[in-house]
Amino acid sequence: xxxFDPTTHSHRRFNPLTNEHVLVSPHRSKRPWLxxxxxxxxxxxxxxxPKCYLCPGNARASGEKNGQxxxxxxxxxxxxxxxPPPGPIAPAAPHPLLTTQPMQGACDVIIFHHRxxxxxxxxxxxxxxxxxxxxxxxxxxxGAQDGIKxxxxxxxxxxxxxxxxxxxxxQSWSLSEIPTxxxxxxxxxxxxxxxxxxxxxxxxxxxxxxPCMLCEYANFEVQDQGRVVVQNEHWVAxxxxxxxxxxxxxxxxxxxxxxxxxxxxEDEKVSFASIISRITIRYDNLFSCSxxxxxxxxxxxxxxxxxxxxxNADDDVAHLHxxxxxxxxxxxxxxxxxxxxxxxAEAQRDIxxxxxAERLRACSEVHYMNSAA
Amino acid sequence: xxxFDPTTHSHRRFNPLTNEHVLVSPHRSKRPWLxxxxxxxxxxxxxxxPKCYLCPGNARASGEKNGQxxxxxxxxxxxxxxxPPPGPIAPAAPHPLLTTQPMQGACDVIIFHHRxxxxxxxxxxxxxxxxxxxxxxxxxxxGAQDGIKxxxxxxxxxxxxxxxxxxxxxQSWSLSEIPTxxxxxxxxxxxxxxxxxxxxxxxxxxxxxxPCMLCEYANFEVQDQGRVVVQNEHWVAxxxxxxxxxxxxxxxxxxxxxxxxxxxxEDEKVSFASIISRITIRYDNLFSCSxxxxxxxxxxxxxxxxxxxxxNADDDVAHLHxxxxxxxxxxxxxxxxxxxxxxxAEAQRDIxxxxxAERLRACSEVHYMNSAA
Ligand SMILES: O=P(O)(O)O[C@H]1O[C@H](CO)[C@@H](O)[C@H](O)[C@H]1O
Ligand SMILES: O=P(O)(O)O[C@H]1O[C@H](CO)[C@@H](O)[C@H](O)[C@H]1O
Numbered sequence: 001x002x003x004f005d006p007t008t009h010s011h012r013r014f015n016p017l018t019n020e021h022v023l024v025s026p027h028r029s030k031r032p033w034l035x036x037x038x039x040x041x042x043x044x045x046x047x048x049x050p051k052c053y054l055c056p057g058n059a060r061a062s063g064e065k066n067g068q069x070x071x072x073x074x075x076x077x078x079x080x081x082x083x084p085p086p087g088p089i090a091p092a093a094p095h096p097l098l099t100t101q102p103m104q105g106a107c108d109v110i111i112f113h114h115r116x117x118x119x120x121x122x123x124x125x126x127x128x129x130x131x132x133x134x135x136x137x138x139x140x141x142x143g144a145q146d147g148i149k150x151x152x153x154x155x156x157x158x159x160x161x162x163x164x165x166x167x168x169x170x171q172s173w174s175l176s177e178i179p180t181x182x183x184x185x186x187x188x189x190x191x192x193x194x195x196x197x198x199x200x201x202x203x204x205x206x207x208x209x210x211p212c213m214l215c216e217y218a219n220f221e222v223q224d225q226g227r228v229v230v231q232n233e234h235w236v237a238x239x240x241x242x243x244x245x246x247x248x249x250x251x252x253x254x255x256x257x258x259x260x261x262x263x264x265x266e267d268e269k270v271s272f273a274s275i276i277s278r279i280t281i282r283y284d285n286l287f288s289c290s291x292x293x294x295x296x297x298x299x300x301x302x303x304x305x306x307x308x309x310x311x312n313a314d315d316d317v318a319h320l321h322x323x324x325x326x327x328x329x330x331x332x333x334x335x336x337x338x339x340x341x342x343x344x345a346e347a348q349r350d351i352x353x354x355x356x357a358e359r360l361r362a363c364s365e366v367h368y369m370n371s372a373a
Numbered sequence: 374x375x376x377f378d379p380t381t382h383s384h385r386r387f388n389p390l391t392n393e394h395v396l397v398s399p400h401r402s403k404r405p406w407l408x409x410x411x412x413x414x415x416x417x418x419x420x421x422x423p424k425c426y427l428c429p430g431n432a433r434a435s436g437e438k439n440g441q442x443x444x445x446x447x448x449x450x451x452x453x454x455x456x457p458p459p460g461p462i463a464p465a466a467p468h469p470l471l472t473t474q475p476m477q478g479a480c481d482v483i484i485f486h487h488r489x490x491x492x493x494x495x496x497x498x499x500x501x502x503x504x505x506x507x508x509x510x511x512x513x514x515x516g517a518q519d520g521i522k523x524x525x526x527x528x529x530x531x532x533x534x535x536x537x538x539x540x541x542x543x544q545s546w547s548l549s550e551i552p553t554x555x556x557x558x559x560x561x562x563x564x565x566x567x568x569x570x571x572x573x574x575x576x577x578x579x580x581x582x583x584p585c586m587l588c589e590y591a592n593f594e595v596q597d598q599g600r601v602v603v604q605n606e607h608w609v610a611x612x613x614x615x616x617x618x619x620x621x622x623x624x625x626x627x628x629x630x631x632x633x634x635x636x637x638x639e640d641e642k643v644s645f646a647s648i649i650s651r652i653t654i655r656y657d658n659l660f661s662c663s664x665x666x667x668x669x670x671x672x673x674x675x676x677x678x679x680x681x682x683x684x685n686a687d688d689d690v691a692h693l694h695x696x697x698x699x700x701x702x703x704x705x706x707x708x709x710x711x712x713x714x715x716x717x718a719e720a721q722r723d724i725x726x727x728x729x730a731e732r733l734r735a736c737s738e739v740h741y742m743n744s745a746a
Contacts, residue, residue, distance in 0.1 A: 006463075014474075016470055028453075080401075081383060081396065081714070087382055088382060090379075097590050098614045102377070154714060162712040171713065181717060220471075294717065296713060296716065340668070340669060345552035
């Protein structure tokens with residue numbers, strides 16, 4: 001029989017963070033695309049747009065005016081998905097299969113830069129450093145509030161990812177419960193941490209010397225190199241073995257166990273800004289467009305409280321990591337749709353993670369808009 | 374304190390099929406939409422399009438020509454995501470965290486009608502009956518093949534749901550493993566079937582008299598009526614308590630336990646065609662457009678084999694049901710994006726399931742294109 005070739009033969013891979021499989025159909029990328037063509041992202045945006053509710057000095061929906069901020073700015077979302085605790089208690093639902101849980105919290109908008117026309121890949125490393133400081137500040141501030149159990153920082157970039165304003169910004173939703181996906185990831189990490197069968201390796205260990213699945217995985221990938229896109233002293237950006245989105249990236253520290261943004265040293269912040277810049281520039285260069293994605297930061301649900309003695313150390317298994325989920329597949333206008341089969345049965349992808357990593361490795365680290373000049 | 378109001382206060386609900394939560398933020402539907410506007414679905418399509426690879430008599434990518442079929446037709450997808458078994462065995466992956474499993478099978482295209490310009494809501498009940506017969510035929514045929522453990526029938530309708538050809542059609546992917554989502558649903562149903570604490574109700578019971586979560590749920594909703602869109606003697610279409618998509622519908626039999634399409638009586642098929650027609654017409658009438666969705670049929674993974682004595686009865690917990698996941702939220706051009714927060718943390722919706730059911734109940738059952746005539 002023909003030997004198995006992961007770039008030709010369909011197979012499935014397992015995601016040990018979410019416990020889901022992904023069906024890989026590498027032979028399928030040859031299929032012609034006759035479907036929806038994505039609109040191009042706007043080019044030639046002005047540095048300041050008088051109609052933009054995120055630009056300095058402009059008024060927002062609430063009537064409030066933005067300050068004449070420089071670099072970053074943070075404000076409460078005028079259309080927050082959750083409102084501050086405490087809220088009314090939900091009554092018992094009318095049947096045991098129906099359950100309601102109150103959910104409170106806060107939604108913040110984190111503006112990355114005062115200029116309307118920039119994006120993360122077009123910021124300087126110093127400016128990216130300010131974005132990182134803002135993430136840390138919001139995570140600490142919200143995570144210290146009464147009733148907040150989880151802070152999710154994320155960015156939707158590009159109108160095809162539901163972003164309604166090109167002004168560079170992300171969000172932070174802070175909640176009174178740990179949401180489904182991070183709860184699942186934390187459970188997987190905990191199972192691994194408590195698994196005595198894990199063979200010892202030279203990977204960094206988690207808190208109290210317990211095995212950390214993500215430290216182990218990062219360590220393996222740095223040795224293997226097959227899925228690594230870029231790396232530096234502290235960080236590795238790779239297309240995970242179980243990637244669902246065509247050019248998905250997992251970005252995480254590989255040299256030591258780091259539960260959250262709060263624990264980053266100054267050196268680690270500098271190299272963090274650098275690797276964010278390098279991967280987002282490669283993304284833009286892949287199809288010479290402003291590359292759309294959703295990005296999210298997974299870490300310890302909230303920072304340790306002052307004087308926390310580590311009583312919950314058993315649950316303290318998080319290793320800081322960022323997911324980038326970009327939808328484009330073949331060009332600036334042809335995306336992968338995760339629809340019928342994917343919504344009803346299982347995630348499916350058309351190029352292998354190794355092929356995607358190779359494509360991203362081949363991209364330049366000089367942004368195409370600068371190299372044209 | 375203010376009493377809890379599910380149409381005002383944010384809360385989360387639990388989906389007992391997938392074990393995921395959804396965050397409900399009903400107050401958020403007031404937010405203005407400044408983002409991407411969806412292109413309108415094509416109108417005035419010709420009844421026959423010489424360039425369409427699904428129209429009768431036309432050539433497909435493989436070079437093969439479609440027959441001069443009437444009503445339905447089925448052929449193997451020219452760009453199948455999986456290929457027939459047996460395939461080569463995947464070698465062991467280089468690290469315990471990396472796992473590969475071979476996946477084989479077949480992908481079929483199921484054409485719903487010979488006319489290029491029709492859709493399910495515009496077929497007669499007799500024509501819909503032929504689509505149902507075709508689903509049954511494919512499910513039986515593929516499910517009987519060696520190495521096939523699961524048959525997933527689905528439809529992507531509309532270019533915004535990744536459908537690349539408006540000619541009315543669905544697909545069927547048959548696989549050598551049970552995919553992630555149905556495997557999770559079956560596990561939830563099995564847990565419920567084996568739960569001695571389930572209080573007896575007047576709902577139908579599953580095989581061997583065991584509790585069936587979906588029979589129980591359908592029975593409750595028919596009594597409650599709060600989320601029911603339409604129902605008939607055998608079927609109920611409702612916006613589930615845990616709906617993620619704005620106008621999501623769960624369609625299932627409520628009068629008796631039915632594992633799969635194969636067990637439907639002639640009467641049940643007639644009422645099945647009728648309720649599919651009624652809900653898809655209401656969908657089109659909601660925003661006066663061809664309403665996009667992904668639809669999938671969940672049922673017993675494959676039909677019972679001839680002479681099967683029910684040895685696997687313990688796992689035989691499926692109750693036939695269809696999911697409809699439509700993305701439009703406010704109009705023919707404004708959709709809900711399930712992006713950053715939803716991809717990184719938890720599903721989130723902006724109107725309550727009860728509000729969505731009410732909106733759909735208010736729609737006419739005469740298709741807007743016919744009533745205009
Ligand atoms: O097979 P089609 O219709 O060309 O493709 C569509 O449905 C498939 C199954 O849900 C998806 O994997 C594709 O991304 C989508 O474009
Ligand atoms: O808050 P925004 O940017 O207006 O909205 C966007 O991100 C949210 C969080 O992922 C989603 O719920 C919305 O569907 C999306 O359009």
